[in-house]
Amino acid sequence: MIHQLKKDIEAHLTAAIFEAYQLEVSVIVEEPKKPILGDLSVPVFSLVKAAKIRLDSAVAFVLSSLEQLQEPKRIAQVAVMGGFINLTLDRKVVGRDLIKSFLDDPDLVQILQPVHPETICIDYSSPNIAKPFSIGHLRSTIIGHAIGNLYEKCGHRVVRINHLGDFGTQFGKIIYSYIHFGDQARIEKNPIQELAELYVAFHEQAKDHPEMEEEARRIFKELEQGNPEYVRLWQWFRQESLKDYMHVYEKLHVAFDSYDGEAFYNDKMAEVIDLLHQQGLLKQDSGAMIVDVGADLPPALIQKSDGSTLYITRDLAAILYRKRTYGFDKVLYVVGNEQKLHFEQLKRLVEKMALGYHESIIHVNFGLVLQDGKKMSTRKGKVVRLIDVLDEAVQLSRNYIEEKNPDLPDKESIAEKVGVSAVIFNDLKNFRGNDFEFDLEEMVNFVGQTGPYLQYTSVRINSILSQADFVFDGALDDAWFERDYVYDIIKAIDLYPQTIERSANEYAPSILAKYLLNLASLFNSYYGKEKILVDDLRERNTKLHLLYMVKTVLNDGMHLLGMQVIDHM
RNA sequence: GACUCGGUAGCUCAGCCGGAUAGAGCAACGGCCUUCUAAGCCGUCGGUCAGGCGUUCGAAUCGCCUCCGAGUCGCCA
CATH class of the missing domain: 1.10.730.10 (Isoleucyl-tRNA Synthetase; Domain 1)
Incomplete structure (x- = not known):
């Protein structure tokens, strides 16, 4: 209400100044920090400067303009202090108006009705399968959930997407680890804990046996191509993890419209690579396929030298799918600061592909949860559940x-x-x-x-x-x-x-x-x-x-x- | 090394598209429960807004430089 009055005054004064001086001075009405000064305040410095007039004539001009404003009841008092014109409102009127508007529209559906309702996809939570649900994912989950609620409250359509981290080389690592030192019975008993330990064990061993990394990549490549044994293990790990996560989501009272994770896009990758290829964007570099996304950013790695795909390839496939499926006006990625570069590259890729919606990609970044001033690491088993x-x-x-x-x-x-x-x-x-x-x-x-x-x-x-x-x-x-x-x-x-x-x-x-x-x-x-x-x-x-x-x-x-x-x- | 983000009270943070005397909470200290829930309220103490230069009538806020911290930088996600 006061906000509306503020806008009205700004518009009125801007128009008055234009009429009198033919100048486009955008008047800002602010709220004084000290309530004694009033409810609203108009600084006249910008008018003084633009119209090259004296301070007192600017004040006089604004005062007389304000008198012409059709605002019979609300402004109770006008006081000049230096270059500020302070307005005090009639508190009785403000109070009555507020209560009336509140009772008329208690849920604010009228007030918050958007001019153009939009569809907003929000990609959040997205925990990595086979790892405990950590504090880091809590941040994404509740920030994303709250933003979704806010947009819905503002009358927009929200699609909540949990882009599960259920694919990638990490699964090569876990499968390797399971085959070599895993135990089925122990995993059945305490899946997440055991799987996380296998992941940590892999990295410990790999320090002395670098060939394990190579082997893990090979396993992932075969998983991607449908090796039945690897697919079976992957499904098992995924299912157990998901059970655990659902328990957390229940506690937090969050739910999603889609749980399509990275693996969901496995069969949609060829399209992306073809598209990049057709547009002549893809080029080979030391065996891998990359796209140059500009001199100011490092190139995006689309395909590894063994032919398997990467995170960004899957994100690209996902955005194509989401545009088709949901027709979003905006897609928000609630993901940590450390992935800033990734999303800059993704945005640039979409721009290069001339898809026409790179501007609607927004990385809603958030700060890291540190331990002893440093980033926590799942690989070293240093996570807080x-x-x-x-x-x-x-x-x-x-x-x-x-x-x-x-x-x-x-x-x-x-x-x-x-x-x-x-x-x-x-x-x-x-x-x-x-x-x-x-x-x-x-x-x-x-x-x-x-x-x-x-x-x-x-x-x-x-x-x-x-x-x-x-x-x-x-x-x-x-x-x-x-x-x-x-x-x-x-x-x-x-x-x-x-x-x-x-x-x-x-x-x-x-x-x-x-x-x-x-x-x-x-x-x-x-x-x-x-x-x-x-x-x-x-x-x-x-x-x-x-x-x-x-x-x-x-x-x-x-x-x-x-x-x-x-x-x- | 390059790039990105940050540095405000002892601690955690607001304020940052320039505006008037820089604000909260915690901690410390002192008050307030025979009256609507004391998980609360009131008060006191606490500042070179990292440092410097510049732009401006006016800078915590904008620009440049320096220092400090974190993150990222092609075959992880």
Whole structure:
């Protein structure tokens, strides 16, 4: 609402300046940091400079233009401070308007309706078969899931794709390892653990026996060509891994529209290579087939000298398939920073092939989870299993419940929801591009800027609402909106729709996460100041309206981030 | 070595398409539970925005250089 007013003022002033000076000055209306200065602020420096006029004439010009704006009610006060013109809005009107629009469209379907609904493919999670589901894949999973939710909320169609890492030379390695030192019974008992150990064992042995690498590549090539024994082992490993992953996804409440991994594209590779060949892009280089993708990037390796394919070949096949199958407007790859070059190459390949959609390929990169300041390595067996972290978080959550609320009826279910959500929120609250050091204590922290803080705030509100009956009858004590700490909450709620849009457009769930923390903090601060359930019905009803809005926004926001919403804890 | 990303309070981070006195949480210290859930609230302490130069009325924000950290750099994914 305030956002709309801001846009209106910007448009009005830009037009007025053009009319008076024939100058295209794009006026920016900003929000002053200090609330005492007002709700909106117009700096006039750009006009001074462009029109080469004095500061005071620029101020006078803007002031008179503002008077012509058809804005009878909302702007209550205009004050000039140096080169800034500060506008203060009528808090009663803002509060009433907000509540009205909130009640008219509580799910924001009208406000967030896109001009052009798009189809967005999101490639995320994508764990590597036969390896434990690690913290690294947690990041991709929950960032991708949240971005998908955000786009859906904005009215777009989202296709969620789990591009399983179920193919490639790594399987040559594991199969080699299994044949030479594997044990069927042990794998059946504890598949992921054993398979991961086989993978580590391979790399340990290969240090002294480099010919093993060659052998692994040969096995993969045969797997690719359909060697029945290798295919059987591969299917077995894949199936066992998938079972394990589904367990994790269940805990995280994420699901996908497609689980077509790399292997799915095995029979679609020839098409890609033919296409590259026809366009004369493919060339041979020391036995392998490569494509030059420009002087600023290293060439892309499409086919190994033994004829088998690579990661990028499969990604290329996948994008062709996805364009045909889903007709995406955008395809997002939620994959770590370390693969930046890979996606630059992929994008360039698509551009070189003149397919016309290279601009819609977006690498939504995220920071690495470090251990002792360095990247974790599956090859050396240095991974942290997600399931262990989740278990730890749920246990801590149980402890809190025993300490704070031992009579809670459904302890176990709440403990699970709080613990898992804490881990999810901890990952989403900071900008995704930042690397971070693995720190279990930080991940399962429940105090301060955390998931449980948001849940707790919502629960507190819920507790009050459940003790009161109130009706949305519009009978409001609007004088109450004048109070700073109330008005701050109103302004924060008003900001919710644009926060969702920004969060989606920048592929940054952290924007929403920070917003929710701020809203919760404003509410808790208010909660400490005033009693809600007062005797005066009109006042009470007004407060309950506000609480209802805060709770609705908090719950909706948490849901978008992939957290579990609860009503008591 | 080249390229990419980063360096803001003791720690974890916001702010970065230039705007007014750089903000949160944690930690530390001091308060607040006979009244709506204290997983909370209030207060105190804490800054050469890595360093330098430049552009500008105005720089944490833009440009260049230096230092430091991480990642990547054809037969892994």
